[in-house]
Amino acid sequence: MKKITAILLAVLLVFSVSACKGKKPAEQTPAISLEEIEKIYETDPNGAAWTMIESMTLDEKIYQLMLVAPEALGDGSVVTEVSDPVRESMTKHPVGGVILFGDNIQNKEQVTKLLQDLQGASKIPLFTAVDEEGGTVSRLSGIEGMGVTAQPSMREIGDGGDAQKAYDVSKTIGNEIQTLGFNVNFAPVADTLVNEENAEIGTRSFGTDAGVVSTMVENAVNGLRDSGVACAVKHFPGQGSAEADTHSGRAESERTYEEMQESDLLPFKAGIGAGADFVMVSHMVNQSITKTDMECTMSTNVMTNILRNTMGFPNIIITDSLSMKAITGYYSPGAAAVTAFEAGADMLLMPENIEEAHAAIKAAIQSGRISEMRINESVSRVLKVKLERGII
Numbered sequence: 001m002k003k004i005t006a007i008l009l010a011v012l013l014v015f016s017v018s019a020c021k022g023k024k025p026a027e028q029t030p031a032i033s034l035e036e037i038e039k040i041y042e043t044d045p046n047g048a049a050w051t052m053i054e055s056m057t058l059d060e061k062i063y064q065l066m067l068v069a070p071e072a073l074g075d076g077s078v079v080t081e082v083s084d085p086v087r088e089s090m091t092k093h094p095v096g097g098v099i100l101f102g103d104n105i106q107n108k109e110q111v112t113k114l115l116q117d118l119q120g121a122s123k124i125p126l127f128t129a130v131d132e133e134g135g136t137v138s139r140l141s142g143i144e145g146m147g148v149t150a151q152p153s154m155r156e157i158g159d160g161g162d163a164q165k166a167y168d169v170s171k172t173i174g175n176e177i178q179t180l181g182f183n184v185n186f187a188p189v190a191d192t193l194v195n196e197e198n199a200e201i202g203t204r205s206f207g208t209d210a211g212v213v214s215t216m217v218e219n220a221v222n223g224l225r226d227s228g229v230a231c232a233v234k235h236f237p238g239q240g241s242a243e244a245d246t247h248s249g250r251a252e253s254e255r256t257y258e259e260m261q262e263s264d265l266l267p268f269k270a271g272i273g274a275g276a277d278f279v280m281v282s283h284m285v286n287q288s289i290t291k292t293d294m295e296c297t298m299s300t301n302v303m304t305n306i307l308r309n310t311m312g313f314p315n316i317i318i319t320d321s322l323s324m325k326a327i328t329g330y331y332s333p334g335a336a337a338v339t340a341f342e343a344g345a346d347m348l349l350m351p352e353n354i355e356e357a358h359a360a361i362k363a364a365i366q367s368g369r370i371s372e373m374r375i376n377e378s379v380s381r382v383l384k385v386k387l388e389r390g391i392i
Contacts, residue, residue, distance in 0.1 A: 049383035053376055060094050060124070061372075061379045062361050063354075067097035067127055067318065067347050070104060070118065072354050078103045080110060082117035090121045093354055096347060096382050097127025097184065102139050108146050108180065115181030125392045127230070129184035132173050135203055140177060148176045154189055158206030158216050166206070167219040174227025183230060183391050186280060188220035190233040190267040194241035200251070201240050210263040214270040221274035230389050232278035233271035235320060236307060237289060237296060238264025239282040246283040246326035253286040260289065269311060277385050278316045279307060281345065283326035295326060298336075303344030316381050318347040328352055334360025342370060346378035 053061065070079035073089040080103075098118055105111045115128050131137050135153030140146050151169050158166075170188065177185060192213045193205040206216040217233060224231035237260055242251040255264065268279065281303060283295045289306065290299040297303075297319040307313050322328075322336050331339065337348055337357035342364075351357035364370040386392045 048387055049380045050376075052383055053379055056379070058362065058365065058372065058375075059358070061375050062358050063094045064096040064124065064379050064382050065341065065347055065361075065375070066095045066351060066354055066357065067099060067129060067349050068095050068354055069101065069350055070098050070114075072350070073098075079114075080104055080106055081114060082121055087117075087121045090118070091123070093358070094123050095126070095354070096124075097129055099129040099131075099186070099350070100139065100182075101131075105139060105143065105146075107143065111140075111146075112180050119181070125386060127184045127386070127391065128182050129186055130177060130182050131186045132177055132182075133187040133189060133204060134169055134173065137204060140180070147179065148173070153203040154206045154216070154220075155193075155203035158212050161212070163215050163219045166216040167223040170220040170223030170231075171227045172223075174224045174229035174231075178227060178229050183228075183389060184232070184278070185224055185229050186232045186234060186278075187224070188217050188231070188233060188271070189235070190217045190271050191235055191238050191240040192264055192267060194238075194255070194263065195243055197243050198240055199243060200246060201235075205240055206267075210266045213267040217267040218270040218274045221271045221276050225275055225277075228389070230277035230385060230391075232280045232318065233268055233276045234280035235282035235284070236268055236279050237282070237286075237302060238268070239284045240264065242284050246320065247324050249325045249329060251284050251326060253284055254288070255286060256288045265306075265311070268307075272311060272313050276313075276315065277389070278318050278347075279313055280318050280320055280349070281307070283320050283324060294339075297322075297327070297345065298331075298339045298343050300343045308344055314381075316346045316385055317344055319345050319349050321350040322348055322357075323350045323352050333357050337361055338364050338370070341374075341378075346381050 073093060074086045079086060119126055130139050132140055133154065134151030140148040141150040149172060151173060157169065174185060189204045191201045191205050192210045193201055193208045206213040221231055221233065241253040241255045281297045283297050285293065285295055287293060289302055290296060291301050303317055307317060319340050327336050333351055333353040333356040337351050338360045340348060341361060348357060365372055365375065
């Protein structure tokens with residue numbers, strides 16, 4: 001009860017909540033009581049999220065859909081501390097979260113203060129994310145004195161066949177990054193390495209056997225969740241059959257949906273069953289499942305029909321970075337944001353230009369192309385995870 005009370009007190013401090021739905025700001029009555037919000041949260045966390053949404057402006061809701069590198073909030077130069085311009089930008093652009101990369105990270109004291117200051121500058125508490133997978137993709141463990149243990153590649157763990165190790169490694173990573181101020185780890189990789197020539201996944205995958213990968217992913221998700229850190233299984237629906245790297249351009253797969261059901265999708269099913277907070281969607285192109293020449297991140301069939309409806313994923317669908325060449329080579333920032341959101345994404349990772357992305361989504365709402373209810377549904381998922389994780 002103390003934890004819930006603390007969370008809800010923070011909600012009251014951050015939001016001025018209307019007691020009546022549908023009223024304009026000038027007509028709002030005083031905020032409802034702590035006891036009333038606590039009652040909503042205890043019986044229906046999603047209901048508490050919807051109560052919070054009532055007090056948010058449209059601009060705030062749109063920016064909650066974005067998780068960005070801190071450079072997007074400044075002049076583009078590397079951010080290692082929260083300057084006054086960054087702080088002012090966060091007021092203007094109240095994004096849902098930030099992700100740090102190697103250039104943002106110098107030492108333990110610096111990164112801890114950076115994350116504290118970013119949270120302090122945000123009206124709505126942030127997702128603070130990092131890619132700390134273990135193996136070759138580890139932003140923190142290679143820095144002396146950071147306090148984050150270097151971990152083996154996921155391929156090594158998968159080949160060892162010890163599911164407990166997958167759990168232990170993930171829980172250790174979660175515990176260690178949480179002490180620095182991170183509350184999201186974009187891991188584990190749930191791709192089955194169908195094509196060993198794959199240039200993007202490689203040893204980041206637990207292996208070539210979907211059954212082994214599924215077991216390891218389930219345990220890795222449990223480890224991260226038990227550490228208190230939110231996790232993201234990636235890269236849906238499974239990029240292990242492609243050969244090219246979406247960081248540098250277009251990557252294609254010819255796997256059929258039936259083949260993917262028997263293999264590639266199984267680790268994602270396991271991760272969802274274990275309670276993954278996010279599923280990150282790949283920019284891979286696979287016309288067998290997209291039914292078009294579009295990327296999975298732009299596909300209604302992939303995100304809404306398969307992931308949301310068929311597989312029943314209830315939490316946050318997030319795109320892979322929209323600043324990758326697989327997207328920037330074909331879409332403007334606004335077109336990428338609107339198309340991905342329309343297809344079923346709840347959060348947009350690293351839009352190439354956040355103001356253009358915001359303007360395009362807002363224009364789509366104002367024109368009736370996208371309903372505000374659709375925005376509210378995604379924001380409710382974002383806030384629900386933040387509430388459940390104690391971030392808010």
